[in-house]
Amino acid sequence: MLPLSLLNAAQGLPLMLELKSRETINGYMLACDTFMNLTLRDVVCTSADGKEFKKMDEMFVRGTGIRYVRVPENLLDQIVDERAVKREERRRKAGQ
Amino acid sequence: MAKTKLSDLINRPIRVFLSDNSEVSGELLAFDGYMNLVIADAQEVSRTRKGVEQTRTLGLIVLRGERVLSTTPAGPAQDRQGRLQTNLDSSVAL
Numbered sequence: 001m002l003p004l005s006l007l008n009a010a011q012g013l014p015l016m017l018e019l020k021s022r023e024t025i026n027g028y029m030l031a032c033d034t035f036m037n038l039t040l041r042d043v044v045c046t047s048a049d050g051k052e053f054k055k056m057d058e059m060f061v062r063g064t065g066i067r068y069v070r071v072p073e074n075l076l077d078q079i080v081d082e083r084a085v086k087r088e089e090r091r092r093k094a095g096q
Numbered sequence: 097m098a099k100t101k102l103s104d105l106i107n108r109p110i111r112v113f114l115s116d117n118s119e120v121s122g123e124l125l126a127f128d129g130y131m132n133l134v135i136a137d138a139q140e141v142s143r144t145r146k147g148v149e150q151t152r153t154l155g156l157i158v159l160r161g162e163r164v165l166s167t168t169p170a171g172p173a174q175d176r177q178g179r180l181q182t183n184l185d186s187s188v189a190l
Binding site: 001002003004006007020036063064066067068069070071072073075076 | 120125126127128132133134136138154155156157158159160162163
């Protein structure tokens, strides 16, 4: 499981990311690409000092500006489950 | 034998030093060629110029590799519940 495929699996889920400027962005991820560019919806931006908040419907974040992305804790378990289901399906198809 | 590759540190607690004088510690789950890291139970320690440390709990994160300076192992392997894992090396030693 590569870092970018983990991010890919987080589509539609709420994320929190911190930029190099220390601003944080909360929102639901719509899509991401191999540059770590992200599009988010229902976004709240928080300034570096935590005093100012900006609300936006949709936002594009350039990957180069990101420090880290926080993903939901249960995402890993979800991926493991999904993989198990897929494996089971494949096995059933192969058996037919 | 000394563990020298990043792949040897997978599922182990590590400390990552970043170029802005901060560090992130947690369990390394995955990495790629950009040195993007997936870290579980991540804690960020940032230092101000006066040497004051500030710790923040981040949880499961994807850390962008651009600012990673170095990584170092930070203890024996543990599973996600925090229990010590008896790996092959230690069972041979016993």
